[in-house]
Amino acid sequence: MWLWRTVGIIAFALGAIGLVLPVWPTTVFWIVAALAFAKSNPNWAEWIYRQPGIGPPIKTFLETGALAREAKIAALSGMAIAAGLIVGFGHDNRWLMAGGLSLIGIGALYVITRKPIRPE
Known part of the structure; x- marks a missing residue:
């Protein structure tokens, strides 16, 4: 449980860098974070899914594998x-x-x- 939470926190932090650094990916790291949080703290995964703009596509990708x-x-x-x-x-x-x-x-x-x- 703690390992998944640690992976999620690190992936989320790496993804957050992409919010200010244009060539750094956000989505791929937040997908990893959402997967890790789903195993350790589902409320944190739901928080990612609720983020405007990026949350719904992440949830859709994890549920269906589809990309817009x-x-x-x-x-x-x-x-x-x-x-x-x-x-x-x-x-x-x-x-x-x-x-x-x-x-x-x-x-x-x-x-x-x-x-x-x-x-x-």
Whole structure:
């Protein structure tokens, strides 16, 4: 129980950084936080779900695995920016470029293959 709560707190704090740092992801960390809090303190997971703008998409993703078109675009745009930064600053380091771009590619493939949210 305490391990899940610790994971949730750390993931939530890392996600909160993304609220002020544009290239830092918020949603992925808050998804991990919501999953961890669901196991340790469901009230905290519900608090995340109630946050305007970001909470409902997180809840939908955890319940259905679906992503809204706008969420996919935002995620892929962030990945493109990160890839550009890796190429720009890491062009002299093949391992950094190979590792970073591979992880981004895996993440992009995951996002692209998520089913869309069906309009109601």
